[in-house]
Amino acid sequence: MTDLERTVEFVRRKFADFYTAQSEVGPSSIGQREFGFGSWERKIETRHAAFPTKADLRKYLVMNAPFFISHSIAYYEFPTGRPMPRKNWLGGDLVFDLDADECPNHAKGWICDTCFGKTKSEAIKLIEEFLMPDFGFSSNEISVNFSGNRGFHVRVESEKVKQLDREARRDLVDYIGGTGLSIENFFRAKEKSWMENDRVKRQLQNMGPKPTDPGWGGRIARFAIDPANIAHLPKEVQKKKFPLFTQGVKEGNWDKVRIANKETVWGDLGKKVGVHMGDQIDQNVTIDTSKLIRMADSLHGDSGWVAKTFPLSQLQSFDPRKDALAFSSSETVTLNIVEAPKFLSREEEFGPFKAEKRELPLHAAMYLLCKKAALLSD
Amino acid sequence: MVDYNLNLCAKYPFTSEAKAFVSVNKPQISPPLIELGQKRILSALLKGEIPKQAVVLDAKELVYSYAVARMIISQFSRFHINRYAIAEAKRASSLLESSLRESSGLQDSLLVLGGLGIHAKIVSEKPDFIADVPVFEYLRFAPRSVDYKLINQNVSGGFVRSLTWHKVCRIAEEAIKIQIQNSLPLKIPKTDYPQEILKAAKEIDKLLPREESVVITKIPSENFPPCIVKLLQDMHMHENLPHTARWFLATYLLKAGVKPEEIAAIFKDAPDYNEETTRYQIDYLVKKTYSVPNCDSIDSYGLCVAECGTKNPLQFKAAYHGKKVERDRRERDANQKRDQEQGEIQ
Numbered sequence: 001m002t003d004l005e006r007t008v009e010f011v012r013r014k015f016a017d018f019y020t021a022q023s024e025v026g027p028s029s030i031g032q033r034e035f036g037f038g039s040w041e042r043k044i045e046t047r048h049a050a051f052p053t054k055a056d057l058r059k060y061l062v063m064n065a066p067f068f069i070s071h072s073i074a075y076y077e078f079p080t081g082r083p084m085p086r087k088n089w090l091g092g093d094l095v096f097d098l099d100a101d102e103c104p105n106h107a108k109g110w111i112c113d114t115c116f117g118k119t120k121s122e123a124i125k126l127i128e129e130f131l132m133p134d135f136g137f138s139s140n141e142i143s144v145n146f147s148g149n150r151g152f153h154v155r156v157e158s159e160k161v162k163q164l165d166r167e168a169r170r171d172l173v174d175y176i177g178g179t180g181l182s183i184e185n186f187f188r189a190k191e192k193s194w195m196e197n198d199r200v201k202r203q204l205q206n207m208g209p210k211p212t213d214p215g216w217g218g219r220i221a222r223f224a225i226d227p228a229n230i231a232h233l234p235k236e237v238q239k240k241k242f243p244l245f246t247q248g249v250k251e252g253n254w255d256k257v258r259i260a261n262k263e264t265v266w267g268d269l270g271k272k273v274g275v276h277m278g279d280q281i282d283q284n285v286t287i288d289t290s291k292l293i294r295m296a297d298s299l300h301g302d303s304g305w306v307a308k309t310f311p312l313s314q315l316q317s318f319d320p321r322k323d324a325l326a327f328s329s330s331e332t333v334t335l336n337i338v339e340a341p342k343f344l345s346r347e348e349e350f351g352p353f354k355a356e357k358r359e360l361p362l363h364a365a366m367y368l369l370c371k372k373a374a375l376l377s378d
Numbered sequence: 379m380v381d382y383n384l385n386l387c388a389k390y391p392f393t394s395e396a397k398a399f400v401s402v403n404k405p406q407i408s409p410p411l412i413e414l415g416q417k418r419i420l421s422a423l424l425k426g427e428i429p430k431q432a433v434v435l436d437a438k439e440l441v442y443s444y445a446v447a448r449m450i451i452s453q454f455s456r457f458h459i460n461r462y463a464i465a466e467a468k469r470a471s472s473l474l475e476s477s478l479r480e481s482s483g484l485q486d487s488l489l490v491l492g493g494l495g496i497h498a499k500i501v502s503e504k505p506d507f508i509a510d511v512p513v514f515e516y517l518r519f520a521p522r523s524v525d526y527k528l529i530n531q532n533v534s535g536g537f538v539r540s541l542t543w544h545k546v547c548r549i550a551e552e553a554i555k556i557q558i559q560n561s562l563p564l565k566i567p568k569t570d571y572p573q574e575i576l577k578a579a580k581e582i583d584k585l586l587p588r589e590e591s592v593v594i595t596k597i598p599s600e601n602f603p604p605c606i607v608k609l610l611q612d613m614h615m616h617e618n619l620p621h622t623a624r625w626f627l628a629t630y631l632l633k634a635g636v637k638p639e640e641i642a643a644i645f646k647d648a649p650d651y652n653e654e655t656t657r658y659q660i661d662y663l664v665k666k667t668y669s670v671p672n673c674d675s676i677d678s679y680g681l682c683v684a685e686c687g688t689k690n691p692l693q694f695k696a697a698y699h700g701k702k703v704e705r706d707r708r709e710r711d712a713n714q715k716r717d718q719e720q721g722e723i724q
């Protein structure tokens with residue numbers, strides 16, 4: 001047996017132990033979900049599997065201990081059917097996949113407070129500024145889980161969203177990401193062609209969105225009057241005129257300061273706000289209704305962490321390096337470490353390591369093994 | 379004995395009330411009734427619309443003509459079924475739109491909307507009618523066009539706020555279309571249809587234009603990027619492309635030097651094709667001279683199908699075929715100029 005083979009075998013045994021200790025795992029309506037499983041090399045190697053009950057799934061997991069477990073966001077009449085149309089799509093959850101961007105602080109695939117913190121604030125923004133106020137979801141319709149590696153899955157399971165097709169989901173993603181905003185739509189005079197009185201018309205032309213307005217109108221107005229965003233505003237309002245400008249916008253008057261080409265200017269501003277809000281969302285998970293997504297509370301084969309579900313209220317404080325650990329500190333393992341940056345596990349700091357042999361507690365060892373940064377030593 | 383609102387059933391024959399009426403009071407399939415059903419379909423397939431003609435017929439006949447039309451259209455392909463459904467939906471939505479002028483019109487209309495799964499909440503009736511619609515009902519049924527894009531609506535608390543009656547009716551139109559499309563063809567074995575129905579279908583079939591859609595040999599399609607090729611194929615398969623897709627296709631083709639008449643010919647394959655509207659829309663695009671959106675926008679419309687490594691679909695040729703294509707393009711431009719000078723319309 002090579003070191004690699006021994007390592008894979010070791011990790012698999014530990015994964016099996018983990019699933020043996022679990023009582024019940026699996027998504028809602030489990031019988032209507034398609035499952036996919038991944039190996040050491042590939043995140044999804046087989047798909048089109050199905051399990052009538054959670055007990056059946058658990059049995060499979062204990063026996064096979066796959067490194068990755070995914071299931072469809074969709075519900076199907078025949079989840080094992082192939083090709084896809086045979087499955088007969090019945091509906092799907094609404095799922096958002098927020099993943100950390102590449103981060104200058106470390107090599108690809110690892111996390112630090114900076115990149116993970118950013119992802120976290122995107123998730124909070126998604127929930128608190130979009131899903132709840134605009135779309136009207138209550139906190140018990142939304143669930144969050146750690147993705148198992150570098151981000152979060154935010155999911156809405158509700159009859160209201162089940163039937164949304166690709167096009168509708170795309171429109172929703174564009175809404176959240178700020179794509180396709182035409183700011184003119186929020187200036188009222190535009191539509192009121194019935195108005196004959198020019199004076200009234202002129203006044204109304206000024207009627208733009210106020211910071212207190214709902215939806216994107218208000219969002220843009222709030223962005224425009226926030227001094228932190230002043231660099232994104234047109235030159236005309238950047239200096240002395242800013243107070244006058246903000247005072248106007250608060251009343252819905254965007255013309256207190258004359259701005260050349262204002263429609264384009266504000267339209268572009270929309271884009272800026274939008275991209276900033278949207279670039280964290282892996283949109284395809286939301287749009288493509290045949291996608292598979294990591295199963296909540298399963299182990300992630302690239303980290304050895306649990307794709308942990310937790311209450312919304314804990315999102316702010318969630319830290320996978322202590323909250324998503326699956327393995328103990330009582331057991332230790334000796335590893336040949338190829339290379340690893342400094343990392344935290346169970347509030348203990350390890351590394352950086354480079355070409356060295358180390359004895360580590362199981363939780364930290366599993367992390368390095370799954371990151372493919374180390375092999376078992378003999 | 380249930381009391382049916384027959385007038386309402388006649389206007390909106392797809393409602394559950396109308397269906398209940400027909401299933402209890404089964405129509406006698408008679409030659410005049412068949413003829414009415416045929417008229418409904420022919421007008422839908424040939425003109426893309428169904429006349430409202432409430433005055434000429436009595437309510438019962440109207441409901442029955444719809445029931446018979448459904449049996450007849452069930453003999454046709456998906457393309458024709460879709461085209462028929464679009465015309466039925468248009469008819470119903472224009473009736474909805476004018477219903478506010480009638481005394482019980484609003485109540486009736488809300489009933490119809492509710493049956494379609496649209497639960498509009500009236501905010502004001504005068505001077506302007508304004509309603510809020512639950513956001514996910516809106517998302518399911520709103521037309522896919524810039525004016526209806528969710529981001530440009532006032533969204534809060536789970537509702538799209540302050541919609542005009544016109545917009546509510548357009549949303550209903552989409553819902554009606556989907557409902558009719560999904561309910562056709564009827565789940566009846568072919569052998570169970572009365573002979574008269576099959577005969578009526580054959581008669582209609584004879585009246586439908588045979589011409590194969592114009593094959594666009596003149597357009598150098600090997601130079602088109604994959605997204606455009608895909609749209610052309612979809613169009614040819616009579617897929618009902620969303621508004622943005624059509625707009626992008628037409629805008630691209632215009633910029634790529636395809637003549638407006640040729641573009642109009644391509645759009646003939648759309649299931650809701652209407653010659654006049656199409657010509658008007660293309661003329662409008664010619665006047666407006668929109669620029670072709672960049673690839674990332676195309677991607678966000680859901681229309682990008684490959685990674686070409688270009689910033690804009692128009693660059694595709696240059697990126698892939700290099701100078702040769704550039705030369706071809708110049709040649710084509712020159713030809714075009716010559717054509718124009720000779721006053722050729724093609």
Ligand code: SF4
Pocket residue numbers: 603604605606672673674676677681682683684685686687688689690691692694
């Ligand atoms: S990359 Fe651009 S040109 Fe290529 S398919 Fe996508 S949108 Fe079209």
Ligand SMILES: [Zn+2]
Pocket residue numbers: 103104105106110111112113114115116
């Ligand atoms: Zn980082």
